[in-house]
Amino acid sequence: xxxxxxxxxxxxxYIIGVDYKAxxxxxxxxxxxxxxxxxxxxxxxxxxxxxxxxxxxTFFTLLSLLSNDNSSSTxxxxxxxxxxxxxxxxxxNEGNIKSYLEGFLRxxxxxxxxxxYFISQGRIIDTFGRFSYFAETHPNLGSEIFAGTLIATALxxxxxxxxxxxxxxxxxxxxxxxxxAMLSIIAAVVLRIACDILQKGxxxxxxxxxxxxxxxxxxxALVFYSVELFSRISEAFLLDDSxxxxxxxxxxxxxxxxxxxxxxxxxxxxxxxxxCFDELLNPSAHNFFINGLAILGSFAIYIYAYLLKCTYNTPxxxxxxxxxxxxxxMTFNDRFMSLNPYPFILxxxxxxxxxxxxxxxxxxxxxxxx
Numbered sequence: 001x002x003x004x005x006x007x008x009x010x011x012x013x014y015i016i017g018v019d020y021k022a023x024x025x026x027x028x029x030x031x032x033x034x035x036x037x038x039x040x041x042x043x044x045x046x047x048x049x050x051x052x053x054x055x056x057x058t059f060f061t062l063l064s065l066l067s068n069d070n071s072s073s074t075x076x077x078x079x080x081x082x083x084x085x086x087x088x089x090x091x092x093n094e095g096n097i098k099s100y101l102e103g104f105l106r107x108x109x110x111x112x113x114x115x116x117y118f119i120s121q122g123r124i125i126d127t128f129g130r131f132s133y134f135a136e137t138h139p140n141l142g143s144e145i146f147a148g149t150l151i152a153t154a155l156x157x158x159x160x161x162x163x164x165x166x167x168x169x170x171x172x173x174x175x176x177x178x179x180x181a182m183l184s185i186i187a188a189v190v191l192r193i194a195c196d197i198l199q200k201g202x203x204x205x206x207x208x209x210x211x212x213x214x215x216x217x218x219x220x221a222l223v224f225y226s227v228e229l230f231s232r233i234s235e236a237f238l239l240d241d242s243x244x245x246x247x248x249x250x251x252x253x254x255x256x257x258x259x260x261x262x263x264x265x266x267x268x269x270x271x272x273x274x275x276c277f278d279e280l281l282n283p284s285a286h287n288f289f290i291n292g293l294a295i296l297g298s299f300a301i302y303i304y305a306y307l308l309k310c311t312y313n314t315p316x317x318x319x320x321x322x323x324x325x326x327x328x329x330m331t332f333n334d335r336f337m338s339l340n341p342y343p344f345i346l347x348x349x350x351x352x353x354x355x356x357x358x359x360x361x362x363x364x365x366x367x368x369x370x
Contacts (some may be wrong), residue, residue: 003091004103006030007084008341009113009347011145016133024080024339031087039090040271045353047089053306054089058082060299061337068273078274085347094354098156104345105157108149112172115142119175121151125145128264131175140333141340143178146170147329148342150185154192154322155349162192180332187325245268253286253332260285271297274337288330288343294335300363310350314349 006027013023042048043347061078082231091101115134118124124131133142154162170185207268263272263285274295278283292300314320326346335343 001099001103001106002104003031003088005098005107006103007088007344008104008107008145008149009115009136010339010341011134011142013108014137015114017135021077024077024084027339028080028087030233031084031091035087035090042090045090047086047091050089051353054082054086056299060296064271064273064299066297068276070273070275073343074274077339078337081339081344084197084339085344088348089351092348092352094352097349097352100348100352101152101156104341105149105153105165108145108152108341109168111142112146112149112169115172115175116168124175126175130177133176139176140178140181142330143173143176143181144333144340144342146173146334147178147181147184147188147325148345151188151322151325152345152349154188155319159192159196163189170279180328184325184328187328188322191321191324192319195321198321256286257281257290259283260287260290260294262289262295267294267297268296271295271300284331284334286334288334288336291334292336298335298359307347310353313349313355314353315355318346323336323349 009027010020010023012018013020039045058079065075111134116210118134119131125136126132130139132139133354148158150166150169151163153165155167166185166189170182173181173185188289205224263276272294276294277291285294289304291301292303296303307313311320311323314323326343329342330346333342338344
């Protein structure tokens with residue numbers, strides 16, 4: 001649990017005024033010390049299982065750093081991500097992943113509770129109604145932390161608990177107008193409910209009738225109130241806003257996606273480097289996939305394929321459907337290799353969840369020679 005709390009503790013640095021890079025360095029150091037003391041068999045950890053991937057990731061990160069002009073700070077943060085991920089994978093496994101996620105949840109929930117309190121006390125600055133995160137950091141940063149926290153919750157908590165915590169986290173996120181984060185939280189809750197329905201199978205006919213009756217009653221109501229409903233949705237997600245609405249190209253993201261893709265085409269082998277984007281002169285792609293291609297070049301495709309493989313190898317009986325809600329954050333946000341709780345939790349979960357095991361059906365038992 002302590003490791004999960006450490007990995008979602010960055011908000012504390014913003015609250016108490018400690019530089020976030022120094023905080024990450026302290027967090028990694030703590031995990032390394034715990035690893036040297038507690039880990040007895042490295043072969044039994046996800047770190048060993050994914051060692052080839054991590055070595056290749058390190059190699060191609062170094063190639064990108066060496067072939068492009070990157071600052072010393074970028075070197076530290078890029079390699080720090082790999083070291084931070086490796087230290088976490090060394091400390092958790094399939095047996096204690098739920099404990100890790102519980103610690104991660106508590107870190108995010110503590111940050112959300114303090115954030116709501118600060119809002120009520122007028123201690124958070126807002127710009128035209130949109131509140132920043134702690135220490136005047138970007139609203140998207142806080143929104144992604146809360147969304148990642150809820151998705152992690154949906155993977156191991158009960159549905160009731162997930163819904164309760166989602167109400168707190170989406171309330172906190174609404175102040176920052178993090179629309180992608182709010183959508184991903186809603187998606188995680190819906191997918192968690194879907195897990196329950198699929199696992200229970202709706203065996204009893206009474207349950208089936210309840211769902212059918214509810215469906216029949218809800219659809220006409222939605223049609224009748226469709227205008228009002230769309231108005232409320234449009235207001236919540238700022239769809240009609242002249243600066244951040246649908247007509248703004250997702251706040252200029254369509255242009256950013258094209259710029260990111262052009263940056264990849266110009267440097268398809270080693271990428272343009274971690275410092276190729278500048279928020280004033282050359283904004284980042286605001287997309288996990290395009291940003292990765294621009295930074296690391298074609299090697300990013302291997303990373304995507306590896307994460308997809310990890311997803312495919314996850315047993316279907318687990319509550320893994322909420323993982324799909326990460327796609328919303330990945331589409332509209334650009335954090336690729338970052339120690340920020342999102343996307344860090346995405347890598348950790350996919351590389352730690354139990355893998356599919358081969359089972360033998362009694363109907364397909366091997367023939368025994370007499």
